[in-house]
Amino acid sequence: MIVPPIRQLECACSDALLSQHSVTSLQECLREVLENSIDAGASSITVRLLGCEAWGTFVVEDDGCGISCASMLCLLGTRYASSKSLSSLGYRGEALASIAQQARLKVVSRGAGSFETAVVELGPGVQARRGLCPPHSLPHAAGGSGTCVEVTGFPIDLRAFSRVHPSATQGGQSR
Secondary structure, eight states: OOOOOOEEOOHHHHHHSOTTBOOOBHHHHHHHHHHHHHHTTOSOEEEEEEEESSEEEEEEEEOSSOOOHHHHHHTTTOTTEEOOOTTSSSOSSOHHHHHHHHSEEEEEEEOTTOSOEEEEEEOTTSOOEEEEEOGGGOGGGTTSOEEEEEEEEEESBHHHHHHHOGGGGTTOBOO
16 A cells, blocks of 8 residues: 655645544544554554543554655644545544644654654643654564554543633534
8 A cells, every 4th residue: 555645735625624623532532543544554453542541541553554754754743734535534634633632642653665664742731752763663563564653641531621621622623
């Protein structure tokens, strides 16, 4: 599978999308990440749930086509930037940006045919980090392409959380 680049959507396209969508539950957060793995053509997806009290933490690893270093280092996690097409699952350029507004998001990926592995870390109160990392940082891919997404501290129920912390959903709408 060819690695589709992440690209900034044109204004006319982004205006037609569900603007400022907020991922509002841990289940929706996990579903969005799993749909990205499916869209990447993964034949193996591993999910580890690490926290399930008030804050959810999970890791999703796949052996899909991965994300190119250029896409990772420039656009991953920004609003209205997507590799999705009309036949893809999930939201177009909204989910990862929304998740990163509410929890710590770490993505490690190596695109198909690449020898470079990139990492992006985003989240509230976190100094954004984008860079290259050692190939062994992606053990699930076993030298090939793949992606590992780690979400740490996502509120189990953002609707309840936002009543106590209204800034968590500012700039976004829940559905």
